[in-house]
Amino acid sequence: MTNTIDLLNAILEDAFIKAGFGAGFGRVNVSNRPDLCEYQCNSAMALAKKEHKKPIDIANAVADILKDNKAFSKAEACMPGFINLDMSDEFIASYIFDMQEDPDAGLIKDPEKKKIIVDYGGANVAKPLHVGHLRSAVIGEALKRIGARMGNEMIGDVHLGDWGLQMGLIIEELKDRNQKEFGIADLEEIYPAASKKSKETEADGKTLTPAAAEFKKRALNATSLLQSGDPECMAVWKRIMELSLADLKKNYDSLDVHFELWKGESDAQKYIPDMLSDFEKKGIAYESQGALVVDVQEESDTKEIPPCIVRKSDGSALYATTDLATLVERELLYKPDAYIYVADQRQSLHYLSFFRVARKAGIVRPEETLDFLGFGTMNGKDGKPFKTRAGGVMRLEILIKDISDAVYEKIRATRNDNEISEEEAREIAKTVGLAALKYGDLSNQASKDYIFDMERFTSFEGNTGPYILYTIVRIGSILRKYAEALGMTADENSGSASAELITKAVAASKDARALALVLMRYNEAARQAWTQLAPHKLCQYIYELSNAFNSFYHNVKILSEENAELKKAYIALLELTRRVLSDSINMLGFSAPEKM
Numbered sequence: 001m002t003n004t005i006d007l008l009n010a011i012l013e014d015a016f017i018k019a020g021f022g023a024g025f026g027r028v029n030v031s032n033r034p035d036l037c038e039y040q041c042n043s044a045m046a047l048a049k050k051e052h053k054k055p056i057d058i059a060n061a062v063a064d065i066l067k068d069n070k071a072f073s074k075a076e077a078c079m080p081g082f083i084n085l086d087m088s089d090e091f092i093a094s095y096i097f098d099m100q101e102d103p104d105a106g107l108i109k110d111p112e113k114k115k116i117i118v119d120y121g122g123a124n125v126a127k128p129l130h131v132g133h134l135r136s137a138v139i140g141e142a143l144k145r146i147g148a149r150m151g152n153e154m155i156g157d158v159h160l161g162d163w164g165l166q167m168g169l170i171i172e173e174l175k176d177r178n179q180k181e182f183g184i185a186d187l188e189e190i191y192p193a194a195s196k197k198s199k200e201t202e203a204d205g206k207t208l209t210p211a212a213a214e215f216k217k218r219a220l221n222a223t224s225l226l227q228s229g230d231p232e233c234m235a236v237w238k239r240i241m242e243l244s245l246a247d248l249k250k251n252y253d254s255l256d257v258h259f260e261l262w263k264g265e266s267d268a269q270k271y272i273p274d275m276l277s278d279f280e281k282k283g284i285a286y287e288s289q290g291a292l293v294v295d296v297q298e299e300s301d302t303k304e305i306p307p308c309i310v311r312k313s314d315g316s317a318l319y320a321t322t323d324l325a326t327l328v329e330r331e332l333l334y335k336p337d338a339y340i341y342v343a344d345q346r347q348s349l350h351y352l353s354f355f356r357v358a359r360k361a362g363i364v365r366p367e368e369t370l371d372f373l374g375f376g377t378m379n380g381k382d383g384k385p386f387k388t389r390a391g392g393v394m395r396l397e398i399l400i401k402d403i404s405d406a407v408y409e410k411i412r413a414t415r416n417d418n419e420i421s422e423e424e425a426r427e428i429a430k431t432v433g434l435a436a437l438k439y440g441d442l443s444n445q446a447s448k449d450y451i452f453d454m455e456r457f458t459s460f461e462g463n464t465g466p467y468i469l470y471t472i473v474r475i476g477s478i479l480r481k482y483a484e485a486l487g488m489t490a491d492e493n494s495g496s497a498s499a500e501l502i503t504k505a506v507a508a509s510k511d512a513r514a515l516a517l518v519l520m521r522y523n524e525a526a527r528q529a530w531t532q533l534a535p536h537k538l539c540q541y542i543y544e545l546s547n548a549f550n551s552f553y554h555n556v557k558i559l560s561e562e563n564a565e566l567k568k569a570y571i572a573l574l575e576l577t578r579r580v581l582s583d584s585i586n587m588l589g590f591s592a593p594e595k596m
Contacts, residue, residue, distance in 0.1 A: 001098055001106045003527070004520045008085070011071055012041050012062070019061040021047055026062075028085070030521065037074065037084035038517060044081035055081020092516050093502035099519065100496050100572060105579050106523050109151030117330055118144045120342040121158030121252075121259060125244035126170055126187045129251045129396040131386050135375045138441045140342040141257045141589045142535040143373070147340075149587050150530050155334065158248075159326065160264030162241060168223030169194035171236050172215060184243045194219070224316070227269060237266075251397055256434060256589055268325035272317055275328055275361075276310060284360050285310060296356040308353040320354045327363050338369040340533065345374025345447055373533050376449035378441070386452050404433035406458045407466065411596070420595075428593045432466050433458070435590040439465030442588055443539035460596075463543045468585060471546040472592040474553065475578040481559055482571050495575025497568050505569035511552040515573055518548040522580050526587070535588060542584045549577050 005028060012026030025043040033040075044058035051058060059077035066075035066083070074086035099106035120140020123133055140156065148154045173194035174182065182190065198219060200212040208216065226233035245262065252258065276292060279285035285294050290313030297305045310321050317325075330336060341351055351372040358364050380386045388394045408429035411420070420428075440457035444450040460466045483489055497505075506513040518541075525541030528534065552558075558574070561567040585591060 001102055001108060001523070003108060003523050004095060005524055007095075008039060008071070011066070011069060012043070012083075015062045015065045015069075016043065016047075018065050019058075021051065021058065021062075031084070036078075037086055039085040039087070041083040041085065042081070044077075044083065048081065059083050087517070089503050089507045089513070090499075092506050092513065092520065093499045095520050096502050096506075096516050096573070096576065097497075097499040099522070100502075100576050105576065105583060106520075107149065107526055107583070108523050109149075113151050113153060114337040115153045115155065115334065116147055116338045116340060117155045117157055117334065117336045118147070118340045118342065119157050119159050120144070120340075121156075121160065122343060123158065123248055124161035124164075124166060125248070125264070126166055126191050126240050127244075128188055129248065130393045131378060131396060131399055132393065133396060134255075134399070134437075135378060135441060135446075136342050136344075137252065137255055137257045138438050138589065139373065139375055139446055139535060140340075141255075142438075142442055142587065143340060143342065143530075143533060145589060146526065146530045146535065146538070146587045149526070149583070155261060155336070156259045157261040157263055157330075158252075158259040160248075160262070162237075162244075162264035163227065163266040163269060163322070165219060165223050166191060166195070167226055167233075167237055167240070168219035168221070169198060170240065171222040171226070171233055172218045173197070174236065182239070182243075184247045187240065187243060254397065254400055256591075263326075263329075265322045265326075268322050268329050269317075271325040271328045272321055275325055275363075276321075279310065279357075279361055282361065284357075289313060294357045294360065296353050296360070298356070305349070305353070308357050310357065319350060320357070323350075323354050324357060324361075324363065327358050331363060336368070338371070339364075340371045340373060342373050342375065345376060348372065348374050371533060373446055375446045376444075378452050379449055381451060381453065383451070400433070400437065403437050403454060403458060404429050406454055407433040407436060410458060410460065428596060431591060431593045432469055432596065435465035435469050435585070435592075437465070438588060438590050439468065439539060442535045443543070445536050446534070463539075465590065466596075468542055468546055468581065469592045470596055471549055472578060472581050472585075473594070473596045475549065475574050475581075476594070478553075478558060478574060479571065479578070482567075485559075495571055497572035501565050501569040502572060504566055505573060508566060509552070509556050509570075511548075511555045512570060512573060515545075515548040515552045515577065518545045519573070519576055519580060522584075526584070529587075538584055538588060542581055545577065545581060549574070 008028040009026055012028055013023060014026075016025040017023055025047055026041060027043055028039050028041050031037045031040045041062075044062065045055040047058055048055040056077060056079055059081045063075050063077040063083055066072055066085070069075070071088060071091040072085055073088040074084065076084050078084055118140050120136050120143070122136055123129055144154045144156045170187070170191055173190050174180070179186070198212055198216040200209045201207055202209055222233060226237055276285065279292070279294060285292050287293075288307065291309050292311035293307035293309050295307050308320050309318055310324065312318060343351070351374075355370045355372070358370065364370065378386050386394065408425060411425050411429055411432075415425075436457045440452070441450070443463060456462070457464055458466060460470050479495060502516075506516050521541065525538055529538040552573075556570065558567065558570045561570060582592065
């Protein structure tokens with residue numbers, strides 16, 4: 001299939017050529033004034049200066065040619081030079097029929113399949129997942145799924161923090177406690193205690209106490225020993241990894257977030273010595289105050305970018321070192337075509353720097369793309385980073401449970417006790433709660449902060465996940481009733497109709513026509529979400545599609561329609577709507593229950 005906009009652009013460009021204005025003109029947009037027209041072309045105004053003509057004269061000339069085109073029921077020029085367009089019923093029906101017959105519902109996949117690594121975990125071992133990990137996981141998973149739906153081979157890597165100072169802190173704290181055996185619950189208490197011990201200060205609030213300084217020195221030494229392969233430290237590390245990975249996988253599974261790779265900083269360590277040696281041999285790295293650095297400043301920069309430190313003066317590695325070594329490993333093992341990194345936007349300088357070092361050192365090929373999607377923070381109603389009522393950082397599993405419980409209460413408030421069992425209500429609440437959480441995050445532009453509002457996110461009305469799911473469930477109910485009336489199951493009823501019948505439907509009902517017009521934009525919305533790394537574009541689309549369906553549902557008596565052919569066409573529109581909505585939420589990382 002061809003994108004709707006591309007089809008219309010081709011028609012308009014041909015009309016501009018026939019009107020004598022040459023190629024390259026005739027860009028079409030969805031009208032922001034649906035009361036005036038469905039699509040609009042503004043090219044006449046851009047062309048007026050070149051042609052030394054009034055925009056309205058150019059628009060009139062093109063509109064005259066378009067009046068005979070069967071794609072349009074209206075093509076008229078309006079001051080100062082707009083070309084307002086309405087699609088013909090036949091054009092809409094033909095496109096909807098093709099979507100209906102297409103296994104991908106009109107979704108056009110990328111012309112060339114690429115292998116793309118998405119780095120979107122970033123959790124630290126020995127520490128539980130908290131709300132600060134939510135956005136990376138949810139946005140990264142959505143991008144990975146959208147990319148896969150577009151036909152690419154997507155590889156998600158959790159990229160664990162498993163080799164840094166936190167390991168040394170835990171090792172030394174275990175020694176102080178003379179504790180040789182420990183479980184995940186112990187680690188959740190040990191690491192914060194060790195971290196606090198290493199940061200205790202004198203009355204000035206800046207100078208470490210002698211005890212804290214000594215403990216931190218020991219932790220740094222333990223970290224160095226671990227990274228050197230010390231057997232005792234390695235044994236503790238392996239036990240920490242065993243416990244943490246099981247816990248992290250459980251928590252990520254509850255979020256329906258899954259990784260193809262569970263690699264950490266430790267996996268990249270063996271590549272660091274040769275990589276740094278290579279930097280020096282190539283002359284891109286030099287010593288500065290005992291540290292090894294690489295200049296990343298470029299002439300086009302409008303502000304100063306500091307050199308990227310790739311080895312500290314004490315010989316230890318930094319995040320940039322580890323990330324660069326991870327790139328070395330990924331190039332050796334996977335040879336991807338592109339990378340997408342999802343992390344807090346406050347780390348943008350880090351990604352800019354190490355991307356430039358990677359290019360300068362030739363770690364990645366020139367044709368490979370390195371994209372960084374920086375996200376804003378999830379804030380509470382006070383506008384500050386989301387916290388527990390006690391002021392601490394909320395664990396992610398607690399947040400998931402809280403939102404699931406909130407949905408459960410709403411389900412119980414709207415249903416009689418005998419309508420649905422306790423177990424079923426809990427399962428539905430879990431599914432809907434996850435949709436509320438993910439949609440609440442993804443519907444916001446990733447780079448912007450947003451307010452986490454439990455009441456709004458779990459509402460069954462408005463721009464929310466539960467509203468989208470309720471729409472899908474409502475459509476499913478109508479389709480089942482239609483199939484039952486025909487003596488079939490919903491699976492047996494194909495929900496398809498001919499182009500002629502669909503033409504009758506869009507001609508008979510303005511709401512059916514409006515629904516069809518939104519359906520036609522499915523591919524454009526999904527493609528924007530992918531090419532712009534913007535899941536919120538897909539959220540905007542499915543909210544608009546849900547609204548279009550619900551208007552249709554409230555204004556048209558679908559199942560009681562006496563004309564059997566018209567009813568069949570209406571059902572075909574519903575079936576396609578359900579397919580598009582279900583496909584879209586799957587790309588966004590959640591699913592719909594059978595009933596709500």
